[in-house]
Amino acid sequence: MNARSLPHFALALPLVILAALVASLSSQTAPSPALTVLAREGRRALPIALVADQEFVALDDLAAAFQLTVHEEALGAITVTYKGKTIVLTPEQALASVAGRLVSLPAPPSRSGRRWLVPVEFISRALLLVYDARLDLRKPSRLLVVGDLRVPRILVRYDSLGPAARVTIDATPRANSTVTQDGERILVKFDVDALDAQTPLLPPQTLQAAGPFVHDVRVADATSIVVEPGPRFGGFKAAVQPADATARLVIDLLGTQTDTVPTATPQPSPPSDVPPGLTPPASAIRTIAVDPGHGGEDEGVRGAQGMKEKDLALAVARRVKGVIEARLGIRVLLTRDDDRNIALDDRTALANNNKADLFISLHANASVRRSVMGATVFLAAFDETDSGAARPAPGERVPTFGGGLRDIELVPWNLAQTRHLAQSAEFAAVLEQQLRNRVPLAAHAVDRAPLRVLESANMPAVLFEMGFLSNAEQEKQLALDAFQASIAQSVYDAVVRFRDALNGGGAR
Amino acid sequence: MARRPAAIAIGVAIVAFVIGWLMRVDPPRWINRPPKPVAAAPAPAPPAPPGRKIKARLFYVSDDGTRLTGVERDIAYGEGPLEQAREIISAQIAPVSEPFVSAVPPGTTVRALFMTEGGDAYVDLSREVTASHTGGTLDEILTVYTIVNALTANLPAITSVQLLVEGKEVDTLSGHVDLRRPLSKNLSWVQ
Numbered sequence: 136m137n138a139r140s141l142p143h144f145a146l147a148l149p150l151v152i153l154a155a156l157v158a159s160l161s162s163q164t165a166p167s168p169a170l171t172v173l174a175r176e177g178r179r180a181l182p183i184a185l186v187a188d189q190e191f192v193a194l195d196d197l198a199a200a201f202q203l204t205v206h207e208e209a210l211g212a213i214t215v216t217y218k219g220k221t222i223v224l225t226p227e228q229a230l231a232s233v234a235g236r237l238v239s240l241p242a243p244p245s246r247s248g249r250r251w252l253v254p255v256e257f258i259s260r261a262l263l264l265v266y267d268a269r270l271d272l273r274k275p276s277r278l279l280v281v282g283d284l285r286v287p288r289i290l291v292r293y294d295s296l297g298p299a300a301r302v303t304i305d306a307t308p309r310a311n312s313t314v315t316q317d318g319e320r321i322l323v324k325f326d327v328d329a330l331d332a333q334t335p336l337l338p339p340q341t342l343q344a345a346g347p348f349v350h351d352v353r354v355a356d357a358t359s360i361v362v363e364p365g366p367r368f369g370g371f372k373a374a375v376q377p378a379d380a381t382a383r384l385v386i387d388l389l390g391t392q393t394d395t396v397p398t399a400t401p402q403p404s405p406p407s408d409v410p411p412g413l414t415p416p417a418s419a420i421r422t423i424a425v426d427p428g429h430g431g432e433d434e435g436v437r438g439a440q441g442m443k444e445k446d447l448a449l450a451v452a453r454r455v456k457g458v459i460e461a462r463l464g465i466r467v468l469l470t471r472d473d474d475r476n477i478a479l480d481d482r483t484a485l486a487n488n489n490k491a492d493l494f495i496s497l498h499a500n501a502s503v504r505r506s507v508m509g510a511t512v513f514l515a516a517f518d519e520t521d522s523g524a525a526r527p528a529p530g531e532r533v534p535t536f537g538g539g540l541r542d543i544e545l546v547p548w549n550l551a552q553t554r555h556l557a558q559s560a561e562f563a564a565v566l567e568q569q570l571r572n573r574v575p576l577a578a579h580a581v582d583r584a585p586l587r588v589l590e591s592a593n594m595p596a597v598l599f600e601m602g603f604l605s606n607a608e609q610e611k612q613l614a615l616d617a618f619q620a621s622i623a624q625s626v627y628d629a630v631v632r633f634r635d636a637l638n639g640g641g642a643r
Numbered sequence: 644m645a646r647r648p649a650a651i652a653i654g655v656a657i658v659a660f661v662i663g664w665l666m667r668v669d670p671p672r673w674i675n676r677p678p679k680p681v682a683a684a685p686a687p688a689p690p691a692p693p694g695r696k697i698k699a700r701l702f703y704v705s706d707d708g709t710r711l712t713g714v715e716r717d718i719a720y721g722e723g724p725l726e727q728a729r730e731i732i733s734a735q736i737a738p739v740s741e742p743f744v745s746a747v748p749p750g751t752t753v754r755a756l757f758m759t760e761g762g763d764a765y766v767d768l769s770r771e772v773t774a775s776h777t778g779g780t781l782d783e784i785l786t787v788y789t790i791v792n793a794l795t796a797n798l799p800a801i802t803s804v805q806l807l808v809e810g811k812e813v814d815t816l817s818g819h820v821d822l823r824r825p826l827s828k829n830l831s832w833v834q
Contacts, residue, residue, distance in 0.1 A: 501778055504706075504744060516829075578709045
């Protein structure tokens with residue numbers, strides 16, 4: 136479709152845009168349902184008629200918008216012609232013949248007075264096959280994108296983080312955005328042609344709960360979203376995290392009392408493939424070692440449907456690395472990034488030698504009782520005799536370069552974790568808290584056991600069992616993209632909180 | 644005089660060979676703490692009357708699968724702690740029927756059981772304990788503490804237990820619980 140083929144459309148453009156904006160943004164009026172057509176030439180609304188819960192559009196309207204010729208034959212058939220190609224519809228038949236090919240429709244054409252109505256799917260199933268340009272019908276948002284416009288779907292989420300809050304804006308497919316502060320308001324402008332956003336962006340009950348931090352999140356114009364902060368708003372920081380086809384913009388709203396993280400100067404988001412750096416790594420955590428359990432010939436647990444623990448652990452570890460490195464700028468080391476077995480000591484050694492500040496081993500569980508499910512965070516346990524042995528011998532002094540003596544603590548390698556147990560327990564508790572409303576938890580969500588891979592870790596360390604592959608339902612869950620993303624997000628949130636607690640308390 | 648250096652050389656060679664031969668044989672580490680079977684008491688006790696039983700607490704996976712449950716059972720009487728330990732472990736790893744479920748994989752047998760004077764017991768299990776294991780951390784913990792607690796909770800003479808597999812020390816059963824040293828009784832894994 137080009138401008139010449141739609142002269143009236145182009146002339147009416149300003150009025151149509153205005154009308155569409157008023158229709159979509161005004162909360163005072165209840166707009167009658169309409170299909171918004173977005174094209175390079177502009178935007179127009181086609182009225183939608185609801186017949187038995189099925190959405191219909193008038194063939195006349197489609198004809199006007201897409202240069203179609205509609206003709207009613209003597210025998211009752213309706214022919215729709217576009218550039219010599221013909222679609223034939225038959226009353227009372229939920230079928231269309233498109234250039235000789237039959238396609239099904241959810242309902243037959245319906246007559247309304249003198250006009251013929253067709254199900255909106257006529258566009259995506261029939262018209263699409265004869266039309267010159269791409270037609271992308273997005274039924275949930277009643278949007279029809281014509282041609283190669285960039286119109287990402289927008290999903291907004293609000294999370295309360297106690298003394299702070301977070302607004303997450305997902306744009307799919309990925310789109311660059313710019314975050315600016317306009318007075319008290321935070322304006323997010325997307326580098327796109329339009330936004331596919333269902334209003335309201337946040338349900339009223341969420342907004343009510345978000346009141347202290349967020350007054351409203353709404354579409355400001357065709358390509359912008361505005362966040363209107365509430366009375367407790369004291370500043371914000373924004374970061375972009377590209378994830379597969381989605382660009383995730385995370386806006387952390389800081390409370391007026393919060394002084395642990397300085398307010399970031401609003402600035403454009405960096406290109407999506409570069410860590411944003413808006414949240415410089417705090418001193419307490421610079422490096423995290425993430426250990427995907429098992430690998431190579433050691434498959435770990437194998438589910439009834441064939442899922443292997445080693446593959447799941449690696450997939451989630453990569454997600455965790457991606458989300459933490461992109462959004463926090465913290466270095467994440469994987470003990471393995473392919474399918475091979477690494478000795479347990481070598482896994483810990485990598486963390487120790489790189490002076491990691493946190494060690495997270497990822498696993499999936501199994502039980503002889505198939506009904507057992509849920510996540511568990513383990514920390515190391517030592518017998519009392521071991522703990523005694525781990526106490527540093529008094530008066531260990533060694534000479535240093537340049538003369539003098541220095542006190543050192545000598546702790547056996549396999550008992551290094553004993554000194555970090557309190558902080559490991561702290562991280563385990565924070566992780567459990569983050570998991571609680573996102574994934575099923577086991578009856579004992581935090582447990583202690585003499586786990587080999589944790590004992591030599593010279594930093595806070597946990598072994599995270601994400602779920603039970605011996606449980607059929609959990610095996611399915613663990614395979615889901617969204618479930619793995621929830622786990623990765625939980626680990627990310629736990630790291631942020633743990634880091635902030637360390638920074639605030641200066642405990643290390 | 645020319646023979647003397649030759650004799651010394653031969654002597655040194657023999658000593659070196661003997662030392663080398665001794666070093667080639669890699670004794671299991673528990674041999675450093677030589678097990679002294681308590682049964683080897685100076686005066687052998689009179690044989691127990693046939694059919695004599697004792698009460699012992701055995702451990703099975705709890706209904707919710709997350710802990711062990713202690714179950715009191717009649718066990719054949721064994722003369723002295725070592726024999727009694729063998730009876731308890733045999734009963735513990737024997738197949739059970741519903742509603743009980745054992746955390747010890749089916750087919751596992753005890754190859755040997757030793758004790759030191761210090762109260763460490765060494766339980767040498769057959770390869771099924773690893774080969775037939777589900778591989779889960781939780782199950783591994785329950786397997787280990789089934790054996791450890793069956794001995795330490797019933798026999799005061801045994802304070803800790805180390806598991807061996809096919810006569811050798813192992814790091815873990817399936818990659819999780821550290822088995823490189825004896826483990827003490829842990830009733831936090833018992834409901």
